[in-house]
Amino acid sequence: MAQAHPTLTPQLLRQLTLNPADHPRGVAHLSAASGLVQLGDQLYVVADDEVHLGVYDRRAMDAPGTLLRLLGGDLPEDKGARKKTKPDLESLTHLPPLPGYPHGALLALGSGSKRRRETGVLLALSAHGAPTGAPRTVDLAPLYAPLHARFADLNIEGAFLLGNELLLLQRGNKGNALSACIRYEWNQMAPWLLGEQTTPPSPHAVQAMDLGEVDGVPLSLTDGTPLQGGAWAFCAVAESTDDSYHDGACMGSAIGIVAPDGQVKLQLLAGAPKVEGIAAQATDGGWLITLVTDPDEPSTPAQMLQTQLAL
Template sequence: MKLDLLRTLELEVPTHAGGRRHLSAASGLVVIDGTWYVVGDDALHLAVFDQPAGVEAGAPGRLVRLFAGELPADAKQRKARKPDLETLFLAPAFRGAPHGALLAMGSGSRENRQRLAWLALDEAGTPSARVCEASLVTLYEPLHARFSDLNIEGAFVNEACLYLLQRANAGSPENAVIRYDWAGIAAWLGHGGPAPHPVSITVLDIGRIDDVPLGFTDAKPWRDGSWVFSAVAEATDDSYRDGACLGSVIGIVDRAGRVQRLERIEGDWKVEGLDVTSVPTEPLQLVLVTDADDPDRPAQALRLIWDRSGKSIANPEASA
């Protein structure tokens, strides 16, 4: 599957004192009315790109702080202290967010990676500048008991359920779909207290590349109860250490939880975030963001269009 390069994720200001003016580890993406909202797994901020329109035309992104403090510039120290925000998704209304909210969640792979930040949406669907925080400890507690190496890398709401995606690695090769009743999650977000338990946990085999298991990196709802996901084959035995990326795939899961389509992406891109930018009646159009796994290399934004036969269309203008 071939991709179009849309832009480099450059920033107006660094994400930390003395840092570089780009995101290097983009890990979650939501597009609202042409504006891109991106989280990086090694940052304390949300990056906002207003109407990106191409590699040259896109203005640098601005930052919205999600958590207080500063992260070290040293890569090892930064990795140890980062909140590891791996998911970004839109949620329906709950108390304090009558028009819904934009939520960012930590992976849960370490004690300091169990935080959530959310921004309420206004009537037009624009996120507020006011950030609210919550702990994910009680939500993740039963998941730590189920998974020896918890690593939540995708989240979305679909048909009154919240889905969380557990990412596989070579040492813990199970990908899992964790489903909650959204009403229970909404009550917990709005009122606090103990978080609800999942209503189901389903292991999903999505294959391997060169004997390295593919692991979920993001997902968004599509149509008729189906959802679209990205996954990468990363040669590592746990959720903490990075490894060589052997390739990425895009897949579709139907309402019954079966993988219907799975296609490998051309090149060695490590796709960590995606969103759907087409309406359900059109060919599936996705925008993707990458993790460079190198603080000196900026993350990239990419575009992909699938036609109904499952083929990739590299140039959407030519296919119109």
């Protein structure tokens, strides 16, 4: 079980606002931020109820973000109908140079919690680290099929590269309290993502993770990001729901570090923001952590938060 430490109080950096003229439904914000990647001054956000990528500039925190389409079609305005049809893009990660992607790529992954949520998107980056070209979709069903056999309620909410491995993070819930870290060899995963191999690799390790509870609700992984030397950071929430489909009250949230030897240390977040995306930037005293939230309410803007995590 993770070791808890004193509570951190994250600072509000901004609301994830948009120009409503740029949104297909005329919405002035992202409302369900679920994955975060920082490349230089650019912050890329996927939202689980959108088919676009949100792009924000750290140098212009008062300016609205821009949208970049990842998938075709538009989602219904009704909250319930949108929930049934959304691709549920929960993870976003930065990939290194690959054949056909000389400057790397962004990879967004659906959660796999329903069949229509088994789509991934590859988006090439330019030499300056900006998205370029048309996105390419990836059918994740073959990759997720063995995971459905292992996890009764599959819900992949984090993905990132750590050394020569791709890590996927399974989010638990009250029905199945344990989260898990699923590890793949990157040199086996990359050819499959590019369509060079028809059969995806199997994970070489699956680590169950017990992050403790808040008021009887298990803390569960919602995203992760690499640090240095084989360590990684994560965010987690204690959402009072029995499955991966229905929303519930957020009873608590936390960020933490997994050491190279697997030891976990976490700190609870004051105010229990429902944090679902994380990025880390090294500082002299540790790590500057940026987070994005999912308030589970379409009329409420998601937030971008920041806190310092000491070594």
